[in-house]
Amino acid sequence: GAVVSQHPSRVICKSGTSVKIECRSLDFQATTMFWYRQFPKKSLMLMATSNEGSKATYEQGVEKDKFLINHASLTLSTLTVTSAHPEDSSFYICSAVSGGAPNEQFFGPGTRLTVL
Amino acid sequence: GIQVEQSPPDLILQEGANSTLRCNFSDSVNNLQWFHQNPWGQLINLFYIPSGTKQNGRLSATTVATERYSLLYISSSQTTDSGVYFCAVDPNFGNEKLTFGTGTRLTIIP
Numbered sequence: 001g002a003v004v005s006q007h008p009s010r011v012i013c014k015s016g017t018s019v020k021i022e023c024r025s026l027d028f029q030a031t032t033m034f035w036y037r038q039f040p041k042k043s044l045m046l047m048a049t050s051n052e053g054s055k056a057t058y059e060q061g062v063e064k065d066k067f068l069i070n071h072a073s074l075t076l077s078t079l080t081v082t083s084a085h086p087e088d089s090s091f092y093i094c095s096a097v098s099g100g101a102p103n104e105q106f107f108g109p110g111t112r113l114t115v116l
Numbered sequence: 117g118i119q120v121e122q123s124p125p126d127l128i129l130q131e132g133a134n135s136t137l138r139c140n141f142s143d144s145v146n147n148l149q150w151f152h153q154n155p156w157g158q159l160i161n162l163f164y165i166p167s168g169t170k171q172n173g174r175l176s177a178t179t180v181a182t183e184r185y186s187l188l189y190i191s192s193s194q195t196t197d198s199g200v201y202f203c204a205v206d207p208n209f210g211n212e213k214l215t216f217g218t219g220t221r222l223t224i225i226p
Contacts, residue, residue: 032212034213036216038157043202043217043218044202044204044216045216046215049211093159095159095214097212103147103212104147104149104161105204105212105214106161107151107159109157110157112157
């Protein structure tokens with residue numbers, strides 16, 4: 001299957017700082033990537049759709065100024081959590097749609113963010 | 117939006133047992149995937165199955181799109197099967213967004 005990586009896997013930061021998370025498709029090109037958030041013992045919630053070469057589209061209730069998304073190339077999308085606060089602590093997961101089976105998504109290993 | 121419910125929410129089984137996990141969805145779908153989330157959080161693709169039946173080793177899945185449900189079968193469970201199983205669907209909107217189900221937490225006891 002297609003491989004998606006995320007970096008870093010874990011980050012701890014102070015309140016008020018910004019954190020950047022990278023999502024890469026390693027063996028395929030992805031015009032579309034997705035960012036999800038998962039709280040402990042809960043399901044995944046879609047935050048936004050990252051489109052290569054254009055602005056991201058955000059789900060209802062997700063602050064676009066808080067969660068900046070840049071899809072700079074066909075293999076890289078970044079999520080920046082700006083001015084992080086403790087309530088932003090969560091598990092962030094990205095996914096990408098492979099060019100194989102239509103619509104099949106493959107997921108990165110996730111990034112655990114802790115804001116102190 | 118589309119609702120995706122999974123049952124049971126929790127399942128504890130002895131090693132070697134078989135299990136059936138269910139995913140019900142409230143509207144027609146273009147795509148349905150099953151995932152296993154391991155204890156480290158990694159989502160592992162199990163099946164891409166918008167309709168029909170597929171098998172992969174001890175796992176198999178069936179989706180009856182007209183009746184809006186999918187089943188995941190795990191036979192001869194092993195402790196490594198423990199984790200959370202999610203189904204996720206893409207409604208027929210063509211934008212490839214997945215809506216995740218509520219999940220089934222499976223615990224296999226040695």
